[in-house]
Amino acid sequence: MDKKNIDWSNLGFGYICTDKRYVANYKDGAWDEGMLTSDANVVINESAGVLQYAQTCFEGMKAYTTEDGHIVTFRPDLNARRMADTAKRLEMAPFPEERFVEAVKQVVAANAAYVPPYGSGATLYIRPYMFGSNPVIAVKPADEFQFRVFATPVGPYFKGGAKPITIKVCDYDRAAPRGTGHVKAGLNYAMSLHAIMTAHREGYDENMYLDAATRTKVEETGGANFLFVTKDHKVVTPKSDTILPSITRRS
Numbered sequence: 001m002d003k004k005n006i007d008w009s010n011l012g013f014g015y016i017c018t019d020k021r022y023v024a025n026y027k028d029g030a031w032d033e034g035m036l037t038s039d040a041n042v043v044i045n046e047s048a049g050v051l052q053y054a055q056t057c058f059e060g061m062k063a064y065t066t067e068d069g070h071i072v073t074f075r076p077d078l079n080a081r082r083m084a085d086t087a088k089r090l091e092m093a094p095f096p097e098e099r100f101v102e103a104v105k106q107v108v109a110a111n112a113a114y115v116p117p118y119g120s121g122a123t124l125y126i127r128p129y130m131f132g133s134n135p136v137i138a139v140k141p142a143d144e145f146q147f148r149v150f151a152t153p154v155g156p157y158f159k160g161g162a163k164p165i166t167i168k169v170c171d172y173d174r175a176a177p178r179g180t181g182h183v184k185a186g187l188n189y190a191m192s193l194h195a196i197m198t199a200h201r202e203g204y205d206e207n208m209y210l211d212a213a214t215r216t217k218v219e220e221t222g223g224a225n226f227l228f229v230t231k232d233h234k235v236v237t238p239k240s241d242t243i244l245p246s247i248t249r250r251s
């Protein structure tokens with residue numbers, strides 16, 4: 001299979017439209033059979049639950065080319081489970097976990113020409129997500145949902161790759177006790193945009209969020225958990241119900 005003509009080692013972390021994405025719809029209490037499509041646009045009603053009350057959640061993982069030329073993803077079954085947990089917290093219909101993994105495989109296979117070659121430093125980022133798609137106007141859950149998976153080739157998340165970054169102890173809080181910090185809900189990231197832009201304007205790469213109740217303990221960054229290594233070489237991670245349970249961390 002021929003790879004696309006892309007300058008793999010100079011890719012940023014941005015969106016590039018690839019050939020195929022997966023879409024499934026939930027209606028009348030059931031998911032349809034789903035399919036791959038070439039259409040990158042979503043058409044929904046002006047009063048869709050996602051547009052009015054941000055009823056949306058997502059996942060993120062990567063596909064890599066191995067040294068011997070295979071394409072692999074990292075523990076997509078755990079992303080499937082986490083997305084189902086998130087959906088329940090947001091009163092959305094969970095997408096069946098085995099079907100989630102199958103959809104990821106289909107999207108990666110259909111876009112194999114976009115999976116960066118081994119050693120390029122780039123990866124294929126996979127973005128599963130779902131949203132309330134039918135009109136709501138009272139504050140209540142949608143009863144129709146769309147689940148989609150697209151993929152886009154990306155370079156490292158932080159410019160410069162595995163170089164040290166500067167982190168600001170954030171003046172804003174990310175997640176309240178008994179709130180939604182432990183799930184990948186779109187709303188957690190909408191409210192983080194002002195905090196991250198403020199940090200960038202002050203010259204920092206990322207924010208360190210503290211626990212909102214006491215502001216005395218480290219929680220996580222806007223998009224990644226912390227893993228500390230002590231002087232005697234022990235790995236220590238913050239334990240909190242308001243941290244997003246990272247698959248990288250538990251691995």
Ligand SMILES: *Cc1c(COP(=O)(O)O)cnc(C)c1O
Binds near residue numbers: 220221223224244
């Ligand atoms: C997605 C995310 C993580 C990392 O999760 P991984 O499973 O390791 O990719 C950590 N924290 C936040 C806030 C996230 O959104």
